[in-house]
Amino acid sequence: MSRVSTARERSPWGAAAPLLGGLLLVLYAVPVAWLLLAQPPGAVLAALDAPFVVGAARNTLVSASISTALATLFGVPLAYWLARARFRGRTLVTAVVAFPLVLPPVVSGMVLVGAVGSNGLGGLLGVRITGTLAGVVLAQTFVASPFVVLTARSAFERVDAHTEEAARTLGATEWGTFRRVTLPLAWRGILAGVTLAFARAAGEFGATLMLAYYPRTLPVQIWATFSGRGLDAAFPVAVVLLALASAALVLINLLGESSLVLPE
Incomplete structure (x- = not known):
């Protein structure tokens, strides 16, 4: 055994790091374990076919898929531009992109209602956005798309x-270079960002609640069920949302930790 390894094993920090980190892991694991074990699996499975659970799951999958597609369609070009362009104000643009990540979700919903509600753009155009699927998608895209942009x-x-x-020297066009060279090299990071965006969109509550209480997504339905019928009734909806989040985590881990490093 090398001296470096021996010194590391005897270091107080080497012993304290897993202990301190383990306490945080407990904080992560215990609530999830409680959610999975608090009710018998049979009781949870029997409640999963309830219309309000099925409807909320369908709304969540549809809206999160649309918002993730929009975040990818517009976020990947923005990410490439920020990665390659050099201009004054680039830091400010990046800060604007990251702004939804630091806003409390309820505040995000408030600014969206003011911007696109009946007193904002929606009223000017005569289009109703609040209380519609379009409102749900808009709220999810606002809070989730920065994950695509920053990770990509x-x-x-x-x-x-x-x-x-x-590649350009060999005659490839800018688009051809992007499609045949850049994307194949960066796709893992991009897909990781897309997966994070989908998970974030599916779990969005505050902004969605403010902008579009209906149609209900899983997070909003969890809150509504908990408020009206108590904790036990909200379990099946929470389990469905946990399953979606777990699937996203599995995909993220398969893509590799290196793809998830967000820039400072």
Whole structure:
């Protein structure tokens, strides 16, 4: 055994780090374990076919899929531009992109209602956005799309710009270089961001509650069921949402931890 390894094993920090970190892991694990074990599995499964659970799950899958598609369609080009362009104000643009991540979800809902509600853009255009599926998608896209932009930007920045220049030197167009060189090298990071965005959109509560209480998604339905019928009745809805989140986590882990590093 090397001296470095021996010193590391005897270090107080080496012993304290797993202990302190383990306490935080307990905080993560205990509530999830309680959710899974507080009721018999048969009782939970029997309640999963309730119309309000099925409807909320369907609304969540549809709205989260649409919002994730929109976040990808517009977020990936923005991420590439931020990764490759050099201009004054680039830091400010990045801060604007990250702004929804630091806003409390309820505040996000408030600013969206003011911007697109009856007293905002929706009223000017004569289009109703609040209380519709479009409102749900808008709220989810607002809070979830930064994950696509920031993670994809980090992935693009890890692609060697000289590789792209070499492709253009060989006659490839800018679009061809992006499609055949840059995307294949950055796709893992982009897909990780897309997966994070879907998980965030599916779990969004505050902004969705403010902008579109109906149609209810799983987080809103959990709150409504808990408020009206108590904790036990809300269990089946929470289990469905936990299953969606777990599937997203599995995919993220398969993509690798290196794809999830967000830029500072």
